[in-house]
Amino acid sequence: MTVGSESSAAVATGDEVIRVLIVDDIASTRENLQKLLAFEDDIAVVATAGNGREGIDAARELSPHVVLMDVNMPVMDGIEATETLAIEAPQCPVVIMSVQGERDYLRRAMQSGARAFLIKPFSGDELLTSIRRVHQVEGRKGTYLRRLAAAGEDSVALSGGIAVAARGRGAEIHLVMAGKGGCGKSLLATNLATALRLEGAGRVCLVDLDLQFGDVGVLLNLAHGRTISDLVESAQGLDAEFVDEVLADGPEGLRVLLAPLSPELGDLVRAEHVRAIFEILSQEFDHIVVDSGGPFAEPTLESIELADDILVIGPLNIPAIKNTKLLLKTLESLRVPSERVLLVVNHHDAHAAYDRATLAENLRAEVATELPSDPKVVGASVQRAVPVVVGSPDAEITRRVRALARRLAPQAVAAAGGDGRRPAPSRRFGFRR
Ligand SMILES: Nc1ncnc2c1ncn2[C@@H]1O[C@H](COP(=O)(O)OP(=O)(O)OP(=O)(O)O)[C@@H](O)[C@H]1O
Ligand SMILES: [Mg+2]
Incomplete structure (x- = not known):
């Protein structure tokens, strides 16, 4: 050095x-x-x-x-x-x-x-812009984390959900996070959102907040030119009808808000945009599932505050566990109540070094479910762009994800008489029955 x-x-x-x-x-x-x-x-x-x-x-x-x-x-x-x-x-x-x-x-x-x-080779301007932008975002992140922590202190703990006191009932927001990339966030988010529809949980929106490399559109084969960038561009005049136009139609009547078409457009999405978008979605849907980007990205931090529950997914290998631990510690320091955090163990890594008991002890968090490794079923799902819960209804992953969906939407399932067949109520927001 x-x-x-x-x-x-x-x-x-x-x-x-x-x-x-x-x-x-x-x-x-x-x-x-x-x-x-x-x-x-x-x-x-x-x-x-x-x-x-x-x-x-x-x-x-x-x-x-x-x-x-x-x-x-x-x-x-x-x-x-x-x-x-x-x-x-x-x-x-x-x-x-x-x-x-x-x-x-x-x-x-x-x-x-x-x-x-x-x-x-990059130009001097590109270099300087990048350094200054990263520094600026880092500063904002610090301020943001302090604000979140302070809000937590004031109200004992972050209560989750958009303006819970003011909104009465609104969508339940389920945020999928991971301490590290490639852990199965998108697999869980796309399948959980679809499973909520299959379980009769009403109107469901999947939001791809992996703003740089979001691949929900690819995973679900959604040829739709409109993305969250369209909402950011017209942030001033955002209304439910426009949001509806921007949403893509996913499988089983799921609606999907896609990530920007190119990585640099992701930088333009600020915390205030995320909040405004969620405010509207929250009034129009019963459940919102969020596939997040980096754990410390501004939109993810904003979503932590808004989410009703946070699903932390990760495999059992040592680097992933280290990152998961760090993420759980961060959530704790933000005073997210531990009952809002659910662990999803994804066994897709063959080199697992921990067993469940050691893990639960180590992370001191509830393991809500475990997804088995199933390269054949998951591979076919990715190739055909059809969620596992639709393309492989009898697979173990499907059973696990559907059980998780029932846990997250107990009222809907009860109202459907336990068979998950409740027709979704018809409202202004277009969705398929
Ligand atoms: N249980 C599993 N069985 C088989 N393959 C899996 C399983 N879970 C994840 N995979 C595969 O691992 C890869 C990473 O999964 P996925 O894209 O869902 O992760 P991610 O956390 O969204 O990644 P990124 O950080 O890139 O967004 C994919 O190729 C996916 O198909
Ligand atoms: Mg992903």
Whole structure:
């Protein structure tokens, strides 16, 4: 690790200056980046590192505001270093710099916990915009977390649901979260939402809040040009009819709010948009299921406050458990009542290292259900773009998810006489019976 020059290190202690750590194995790249950033008054490079391991050490020691991270490096690559930082130093947001621009690759980078990515070669403007934006969002996140925690203190605990006192009855909001990417959030969210419909739980809306890489539209094969971006553009004049037009028609009468068509549009969705959209959806639906993006993304944080229950999904391997633990701790520090948090163990990872009892003890949270690993059934579902609960009605995953849906909508199921066949009431919001 090379610590920045005395003058830049001194400047870096100032309030207005964004302290940057550069991690790249190519010395000339580090130098070029340093030179470029040296022209900016509001940015100071506090150190440089030549591999992921050194980068982690430097981040721990110096707590930079932003880490610029290369991917292919000796000793420890940038993806692993980003994953480690997400757990050990979550206050240091990472911007990945990569030569590979394919969607799947970027997705993996973002799943590791990175906040943004730059595709090499990038311009000076792109670099500066990215650093400043990540820093700004991080600041907002801090303010937001403090506000949430303070709200929790005032009211003993976050009560969940939109303006519970004012709304009387509205939709039940079920938020699906995970401590780490690729844990099965979208599998659970799409199937749970569809299962709620199958169980006669009334009007159900699935919201894809994985704003950068949401794939609900792909998973359900929804060729629909309208997304949450349309709602953000007309945030001022948002009304139920317009929201209805933007929603796509999913399986079994499910309505779906799709994620933006490209990752950068996701950045435009602010907490206040999320709140306004949920306010409207809440009046028009009985249940809202939310597939979330990163656990600390602004829209996810907003949803935590609004949700009636939070389903935390994860497999049983050690890195996922570490992340799940961190997520549960964060929810606890936000004073989300523990009875609102339900754990869903997803066995899709063959290298499971924990059993259920050890897990429950370790995480001190209720395991609501466990989804078995079923690559054949899940693979067929993804390929045909038909939810498991529809395409494989007898699969164990279907049984588990439907039981979970009944638990989340007990009144609806009781009203249907327990057979889940209650016809949904006809209301203004279009949905198929
Ligand atoms: N129980 C399971 N059995 C078989 N395959 C599974 C199971 N759960 C998840 N998968 C597979 O694992 C992958 C990740 O699942 P999914 O996309 O639902 O995760 P995610 O948490 O939404 O990921 P991301 O963070 O990318 O949004 C998918 O290919 C999915 O089909
Ligand atoms: Mg997903």
